[in-house]
Amino acid sequence: MTTAHDQSAPTGSETAGPAKADPENLGSLYQHLRVADVADALDGIGYFDLTLMSPEIRPLWEGMRFWGPAATLRCVPANKPMWKLDTTEEIVGAHGIWFGKYGHKRLPDGLEPGHVVVTDSGGGREVGFWGSENTMGAIVKGANGVITDGYCRDTDEVIRQRTPVCVRHRGRTIIPGRIEVVEVQTTIACGGVQVRPGDIVGADGDGCIVVPVEVAHEVATHARAILLADMAARRKHYAALGLPADSTVDIDAVEAYYAGV
Template identity: 60%
Template sequence: MSYEPKDSDGNAVDPYHIRKYFEPLRVVDVADAMDGLGYFNIGLVSQEIRPLWLGMKFWGPAVTQRCVPANKPMWQLETTEDIVGAHGIWFKKYGHNGRGLNDLVKQGSVVVTDVGSSGEVGFFGSENVLALQASGAVGIVTNGHCRDTGEVAMQETPMVCRERGRTIIPGRIEVVELNTPVGIGGAQVRPGDIVGCDDDGLIVVPIEIARQVALHAKAVLIADMNARRKRYDALGRTHDESVDTDAIDRHYAQLEA
């Protein structure tokens, strides 16, 4: 399925350029801006779906995939070699509808996966998330599980999931569709919508209003920085990057140049 992201006037837009307007912003700034535009609670992803490690931050256009529980069992494997190669054996017999995902990912993409009520299955793990990063993904989001989480955190892979898991794909989950609208934690996500994450959680911005939201959110951030800088001064605290309004102005000036 093909989607052409457009703004509120129906004009085609480049979400990979628009994502740059979000880079300095916090999720809370964007939530405030969406409230101000009347988008109350739209795009707020349930707090059950959380960054796997603290300090993670990303913004990018969504590349989506939709999964469902498998309706075919995995059979008993006879050799150690087969056990090691279980994924390949499964996909050879039943195919792999998600195989084209990496081709859809560009530098700056956020991969969003709806597992369709599948049970515990480590759809993502420490190896396949690196493949997505190599393709350009700056974030990986799922309402399902991630396994190998110690390695994923050590790698600082930007992984967001509902739970930590232990099991593998064969006999448990199947990809049925790529680049289609999905639901994640109560939020609709379409290809090209802007998905953001930081320690406070996740938010999805419809691409139609994304640039407008980003510019309002910038003003919210600047106001907060100015107020906090005054508190820093009253406390005798040295200024840090979180109150550096000049850096924010330079960032947006470069985008508008």
């Protein structure tokens, strides 16, 4: 699996990634790669712009990077209203009341650690389908990150938690009466591109990208070479400018990680 990277993240907000790349674990092949490296590699094999999610879908906080196989949710706008609730207890438990009446599809338990939850919001109106609690719950269940072409709410908390979430919009409202999950682990559209379960999905400060699983090994190989060439060139500039080396030019560490792959 691969994980969210952020040196300022509070203790416990991220899980350690693999020590070495594993050819049998596609996500691990993307651990050190930037979205730009992968975009260049996809261009190189003729996938020009086909898998670039809308640039409106952005990480909620700086320094975020994650990769992993997609686990997908397809949502549609609800076509029935939430009814008026009578007590504070009912209002607090509104989600449970709504789901109890109409049901709520969820991703299956036991997904491989390191997946990325990708959500097709169905183009509905403002609704905080994702928030501070359920995004963190996704990470607890083994996700590396969450991407949605819709809304996330509680964003101050999400940022403070350093929960890795990429969104198109920030929202305020809750699920009942506004949005429903109709399918899980199916082909979806997110940010204008197709995403299937198992496709490799990644995000960093440049945005979000999808790598079709059929070309994921090839793309990872090309992208790694692009990254290492860039690191070598930048390290020379660091030396010329008298800058101290940092992890973004640590070629030895990256080569060690990918040794034997």
